[in-house]
Amino acid sequence: MTQYAALIYTADTSPTAETGTLYEEFGTNNAASIRGGAGLHPTSTATTVRVEGGRGGDVVTTDGPFAEAREVLAGFYLLEAADLDEAVTIAAQIPGAWGGSVELRPTLDM
Amino acid sequence: MTEASSALAETVRDEGRRVLATLIRTTGSVTLAEDAVQEAVVEALEHWPVEGTPDNPRAWLTTVARRKAVDMIRRDAHRTDKEAAAMDLTGPAPDLPESVVRDDLLRLVFTCCHPSLSHASQTTLSLNTLCGLRVADCARLMLTTEAAMARRLGRIKHKIAVAGIPYRIPSDAELPERLDAVGSTVYLMFTAGIAGEAVRAELCDEAIRLGRLLVDLMPDESSLQGLLALMLLTDARRTTRTDVSGDLVLLADQDRTQWDGALVAEGLGLVETALTRSRHRAGRFELQAAIAAAHASAASSADTDWADIVRLYDALLLVEPTDVVRLNRGVALGERDGPAAGLAAIDDLDGLGRFHLWHACRAELLVRLGRHDEARTAFDSAIACSPPAADLRHLERRIAAIR
Numbered sequence: 001m002t003q004y005a006a007l008i009y010t011a012d013t014s015p016t017a018e019t020g021t022l023y024e025e026f027g028t029n030n031a032a033s034i035r036g037g038a039g040l041h042p043t044s045t046a047t048t049v050r051v052e053g054g055r056g057g058d059v060v061t062t063d064g065p066f067a068e069a070r071e072v073l074a075g076f077y078l079l080e081a082a083d084l085d086e087a088v089t090i091a092a093q094i095p096g097a098w099g100g101s102v103e104l105r106p107t108l109d110m
Numbered sequence: 111m112t113e114a115s116s117a118l119a120e121t122v123r124d125e126g127r128r129v130l131a132t133l134i135r136t137t138g139s140v141t142l143a144e145d146a147v148q149e150a151v152v153e154a155l156e157h158w159p160v161e162g163t164p165d166n167p168r169a170w171l172t173t174v175a176r177r178k179a180v181d182m183i184r185r186d187a188h189r190t191d192k193e194a195a196a197m198d199l200t201g202p203a204p205d206l207p208e209s210v211v212r213d214d215l216l217r218l219v220f221t222c223c224h225p226s227l228s229h230a231s232q233t234t235l236s237l238n239t240l241c242g243l244r245v246a247d248c249a250r251l252m253l254t255t256e257a258a259m260a261r262r263l264g265r266i267k268h269k270i271a272v273a274g275i276p277y278r279i280p281s282d283a284e285l286p287e288r289l290d291a292v293g294s295t296v297y298l299m300f301t302a303g304i305a306g307e308a309v310r311a312e313l314c315d316e317a318i319r320l321g322r323l324l325v326d327l328m329p330d331e332s333s334l335q336g337l338l339a340l341m342l343l344t345d346a347r348r349t350t351r352t353d354v355s356g357d358l359v360l361l362a363d364q365d366r367t368q369w370d371g372a373l374v375a376e377g378l379g380l381v382e383t384a385l386t387r388s389r390h391r392a393g394r395f396e397l398q399a400a401i402a403a404a405h406a407s408a409a410s411s412a413d414t415d416w417a418d419i420v421r422l423y424d425a426l427l428l429v430e431p432t433d434v435v436r437l438n439r440g441v442a443l444g445e446r447d448g449p450a451a452g453l454a455a456i457d458d459l460d461g462l463g464r465f466h467l468w469h470a471c472r473a474e475l476l477v478r479l480g481r482h483d484e485a486r487t488a489f490d491s492a493i494a495c496s497p498p499a500a501d502l503r504h505l506e507r508r509i510a511a512i513r
Contacts, residue, residue, distance in 0.1 A: 004274075083275070106272045
């Protein structure tokens with residue numbers, strides 16, 4: 001089994017009640033493969049933190065996301081699947097993939 | 111290379127590929143299996159010329175490759191003997207039935223052409239893993255340096271390992287789409303060879319080799335027969351496509367007596383089988399091969415059955431509705447119904463303004479209609495699209511000819 005982060009990129013908006021229902025449905029249908037995850041508030045709520053000069057340096061915070069983009073990280077799942085084909089099948093059912101896209105990244109063992 | 115040693119190298123390569131496919135399944139690691147088979151192949155090329163080729167070359171290579179794999183696992187401090195035992199590598203090599211070996215090879219084909227890899231990665235990996243080309247040769251064919259190629263292959267194999275790209279034959283439901291990816295990869299490899307400034311013959315040869323392997327592995331797939339036929343019929347014209355100075359010779363002006371008769375015959379036979387088998391559901395490869403066959407079986411350009419070719423393009427448009435196919439159909443129409451009809455069909459296409467062949471085809475039809483000023487303008491537009499050097503020289507000659 002391999003673990004994947006399924007990173008959901010969509011338009012930068014708050015989810016509607018309708019998308020909430022769709023995600024609930026996805027969660028129920030794929031409970032066996034979902035190891036974790038969360039939806040995110042829009043990037044207008046984001047704060048970006050950077051430590052300048054490396055460890056122990058100055059903490060600099062900026063209002064907003066790391067980078068402005070048309071599609072932004074809107075949520076993620078941690079999935080477990082036998083192989084990439086199975087992970088793709090699951091990712092294709094994430095509502096965010098229907099209008100936006102889902103990036104699958106294998107996770108590092110830590 | 112002498113004939114005997116080249117035949118030996120061929121055997122080692124073919125058998126090595128089969129041994130590799132099985133060892134990948136056993137060890138679950140492309141890299142480990144490749145290193146082990148590579149060492150076994152080196153040993154074979156040292157021993158066989160002296161001691162003679164063993165009765166069962168595959169069994170010999172399998173035994174040596176498995177021993178090498180165990181050695182490698184032992185050398186790797188992170189692994190244990192138990193792993194080698196768990197992989198079932200330590201006992202005597204099992205005598206695998208041909209069907210298992212075939213399926214292992216198929217798994218490898220589908221892994222190399224997995225849709226999560228870019229087309230360039232699929233081609234690169236196929237050359238290295240399926241064709242068994244050394245990194246230096248892959249680099250030469252893909253027009254890059256050996257170091258860059260080694261890095262690229264490393265990245266691809268790393269992705270296969272960590273992203274969990276499966277090593278299996280797709281289910282029946284997935285097969286058509288995945289088979290299409292496999293066919294596209296092989297055909298891209300072939301066209302990359304043809305489109306090269308000097309035809310990169312080896313790239314064409316490797317693509318044909320893979321095409322043969324696929325037909326051999328999946329004898330019921332008409333699309334693969336079509337693909338192989340298309341490559342053979344195109345390849346049969348290889349030497350007549352350019353003249354001694356490397357300039358382009360159009361199909362109509364090629365010396366048909368110089369076409370490779372054996373390749374044409376084999377291609378025509380395959381087209382017939384592919385069309386019979388696919389019946390009314392012929393895909394793009396079967397239809398493109400049928401068009402190539404119509405050209406190949408005409409004694410001269412004037413003898414070509416253009417009505418048949420237009421009909422085949424109509425069928426092709428149903429499965430591949432692109433402007434490039436419409437352009438080719440327009441040219442065929444110009445032969446069947448005269449230049450005015452062809453020009454009207456081509457002028458209807460408005461998405462090809464940046465494609466030099468669209469302008470060039472318009473120009474040729476305008477020449478035939480006696481509209482020389484417009485033809486010159488169209489040739490100039492073709493040149494403005496910065497075509498490949500051989501096409502550019504051809505266009506310049508054509509402009510000079512109508513002055």
